[in-house]
Amino acid sequence: MILVTGGAGFIGANFVLDWLESSDESVLNIDKLTYAGNLGTLKALEHDARLVFERADICDRAAIDTLLAKHQPRAILHFAAESHVDRSIHGPADFVQTNVVGTFTLLEAARMHWIKLPEEQKQAFRFLHVSTDEVFGSLSSTDPQFAETTPYAPNSPYAATKAASDHLVRAYHHTYGLPVLTTNCSNNYGPYQFPEKLIPLMIANALAGEPLPVYGDGQNVRDWLYVGDHCSAIREVLARGDVGETYNVGGWNEKKNLDVVRTVCDLLDELRPKSSGSYRDQITYVKDRPGHDRRYAIDARKLERALGWTPAETFETGIAKTVQWYLDNQQWVDGVASGEYRKWVETNYAQRA
Template sequence: MQTFLVTGGLGFIGSNFILKARKKLWANIINLDKLTYASNPQNLEDLQNDSGYHFVRGDIGDIELIPHVLKQYQPDTIINFAAESHVDRSILSPQDFIQTNVVGTFQLLEASRAYWEKLSLQKREQFRLLHVSTDEVYGTLSPTDPAFREDTPYAPNSPYAASKAGSDHLVRAYYHTYGLPTLITNCSNNYGPRQFPEKLIPLIILNALNGKPLPIYGDGQNIRDWLYVVDHCEALYLVLKNSSIGETYNIGGNNEQTNLAVVEKICAILDELAPKPGLCHSCLITFVKDRPGHDRRYAIDCSKISTELGWQPKEDFESGLLKTIQWYLSNLTWVEQVQSGAYQSWIQENYGDRETVLSTKAKS
């Protein structure tokens, strides 16, 4: 069985990928994670007695640690999930995003190149480095623009998107300059179990369960394509196993939704699964001042990965959203753990000083 080095494996997408990989026996896993605020060891509690899983605490930017880890565990594949990933945080602290997403990726590439160059010919041919990125590098779309393709020019509009664009360019350059066998994927908005509640869907679920306001930026008409995280994980494995080196694939859910529609659908499901006497959850919707540079629409054209690799998402938005809400309702201990003092401080910092535009508004 191969060995995968997964960076950022205690985060949302990384932990779901590791759980899937061990369940399906795709590979043995070495999980390198810095244990930042969005890392959660509880995400992988089920693997604590799994001999095919090993955790290493560390930073992808650590120029001494990464070569040591590569030498010790001899991975066949590196999957880089490690990143600062929240737009609002990037607006408040852009330097953290440059350090992790650009400098950290550079250090990981340097260490990976040195490791790869010393492998035997057979292992060099089998080695892959998969860099997991975002559709936000492409910028924003109007309602009538065609969806993002792999050849869409980069036009990032937030510090987060710019830092991910920079890391993508570095990965591409290491393939073309040094021959390092890299792959890049750009995904749309992920949702599902174990997502840190600063992101829209878990934030709305947990606020609604606690009877708190459900904040929506601006008019709520910003559009995102939503990808169920397990579908994403299966696509990543397919890219690793079946694609040619140097390729880039867009991965999306074919589920464009306005933010307002997402929140309303969550409210409707919670009205059925967790009703509160005398309260409709949608009454908690609150429109707040928009964030700076808020992209209006993202949409992913998945035709390349569909045509070349035969991948299609299994979940539509309704089925995936129902599974997501049911997971949060069934894992309240996990919820309590992540809703720490640090998380509450972040919520106050980001939303506390935003003026309320409308506390109630016609949902149209």
Template structure:
């Protein structure tokens, strides 16, 4: 029985669905605070699975976490719980410090107390897998080699700084207390159930609703794109075979500029659901760049392939087409998340920024 924190979010929700798709697994406890980006609708297909247990709560609640660990005899933890949107961290960094730093600290303390009392066999096999981001490494010049696990941390936003701090806490709890931890740093994820504040779902939904497709600055920011289901398989592999105390970078080997991504989505929509006149690319609008916008991220995922035998199965072309098709086929889910709060956020973020 494993504990997944933040399992109603984008990556966490996909991981829960992916994990329970295996009939051999014993079960899973999902602890999620259900902030704006947590969506139980994502997990509707498993809500009646007897192996699935959902608890609404905060990783910072030590007594709650301790009770769950004991009650369900947890053997491993996968920690997705985090505030994760750079733009939101710029407007309100306090929540990011509270969840990503203080929350991770409290979670580690609850887990350490539980782990230290385990008998020798379960204690040795127990794992705490902390899911992090490539943004902790900072930014890359166009000709720099991709981020490896030995790159120094140089975070440039409140979000990435808070995630870097959480990574350091996890590392320290291993080296100081012996807690058997694993850390993964992933590149930009995309795929089903992605909250539409992020680039790819925002562009898909804006395009089909006839709205502007906002691109920061010149659109030449480069990201390495990882299909979320590939990320889930990588996490399972690290959980099963990863060496305690090690960090594994997980990437898709798909470097694309933001403008390339948006134009690709427009081309797919033009072929699947064409407009009466013109192309969806006609809706592209350039807006003022955000403060401290990192120019390029790229992940060197050779360590996880070399040591654990994992590599992504999807190319960007195959993954992005699956993603667009999913959003077109799941309008009920998207309408459920397009709430007044979300619309208020979009208006606040992009209003009066058109160049």
């Protein structure tokens, strides 16, 4: 069995679905079920005996100790995190608690579990920490892409807490010998993403006839990684990655935010045309968020050299799949767009016009 934290969130749930589609090894899924955790994403597995779900907080050491002792996982894959930059600006305390204290608590529990394992199981055990490219800060248009050796320079409370968690994971390897692996990924997109993030927000607003808010001049650049490709990379790192190493995971798809929004609009014009005009007519420029990093870009060549991994999707194929998925799964979107979500959208965007 493997243990997945945050397995009801966007990337974690996609990983659970992907894992059980290609493996018979069971998954213990631990999730606190905050606003972004949705068991509906895993509905297809609700009668699958290979999936064990436990509602628990990674900050609850007693609960984690109990689950480790009961299930004896051979690996821990740590996805659980507060991950939205805008939310971290409005309320950083939750990010410190989950991303820093939670990771520390999980590492301590994992270390105690690992120490007690028989030698063969101890050698095989892995703690894989899923992180972000935002820990590296911001690039200019001419800077080289982020490499695994790029110095950390986080610029948002979210990025700072993820950087802290990365440092804790590294320290637990170098101090205690805990067999860790770390991945730093670029912007994920794809099915089941909570509609506070750029792509699903644009799809939802477009279909609702609402403005499509673009921060600043829309020229901020991100590298876009299809979530299915991210899942395949994590599987490879877990299976064959070198203990103590960090691997960057990127899609080789640098795109300006405005171009991403326009692409979504063009796909919707084709797949769900309006009675008149284009969805592009709904694009609205709004006040930029504080400290908005200008460019992120991932150099994923180490992962390709070491493990032979490359993304299967281009941005063009991935975004087409994503838009079609949201059109085909409006019921899922309606189910997560709760009153709390609408309150958040109002809080974040009301003053940006």
